[in-house]
Amino acid sequence: MERTLVLIKPDGVRRNIVGDVISRIERKGLKIIALELRTLDEETARSHYEEHTDKPFFSSLVEFITGGPLVAMVVEGNRAVEAFRSLAGATDPVLAAPGTIRGDYGLDVQANIVHGSDSTYSAEREIKLFFPDLA
Numbered sequence: 001m002e003r004t005l006v007l008i009k010p011d012g013v014r015r016n017i018v019g020d021v022i023s024r025i026e027r028k029g030l031k032i033i034a035l036e037l038r039t040l041d042e043e044t045a046r047s048h049y050e051e052h053t054d055k056p057f058f059s060s061l062v063e064f065i066t067g068g069p070l071v072a073m074v075v076e077g078n079r080a081v082e083a084f085r086s087l088a089g090a091t092d093p094v095l096a097a098p099g100t101i102r103g104d105y106g107l108d109v110q111a112n113i114v115h116g117s118d119s120t121y122s123a124e125r126e127i128k129l130f131f132p133d134l135a
């Protein structure tokens, strides 16, 4: 079974849509095997988004993702990485298809409600970062 790291970003928690995001994950048939509400420190945030270190939006992204509590989850199931990315929709919520999480809830390319690992390799790295005790 494949695993992916899902985050409900601080904007999603602030807007009280944690329940809906979790419902969509469960409805799809994916299983939540770890879940925690936490506020990221700067070091963890920089490490999580390390592939974007050189992007112009990096410092703003770190500020946003550390700006309030988020929900971190490990989600498991058949092709979980792709399955969740498909539920999330395109990075830019303006372009994300209606029916996806970002398509239904967002307008802002940064405050786009959820994160999902982009490959099984990223998933393994991110799960270790957020849930080091998970087997």
Ligand code: RTP
Pocket (backbone or CB within 6 Å): 052, 057, 061, 090, 091, 109, 110, 111, 112, 114, 115, 116, 117, 118
């Ligand atoms: P994520 O990593 O959060 O799941 O999102 P993603 O794969 O769909 O998009 P990615 O390219 O990895 O971007 C990471 C996050 O950075 C913010 N972003 N801001 N200001 C901008 O142009 C911009 N572009 C991306 C978003 O929060 C995006 O999800």
Ligand code: MG
Pocket (backbone or CB within 6 Å): 118
């Ligand atoms: Mg990404």
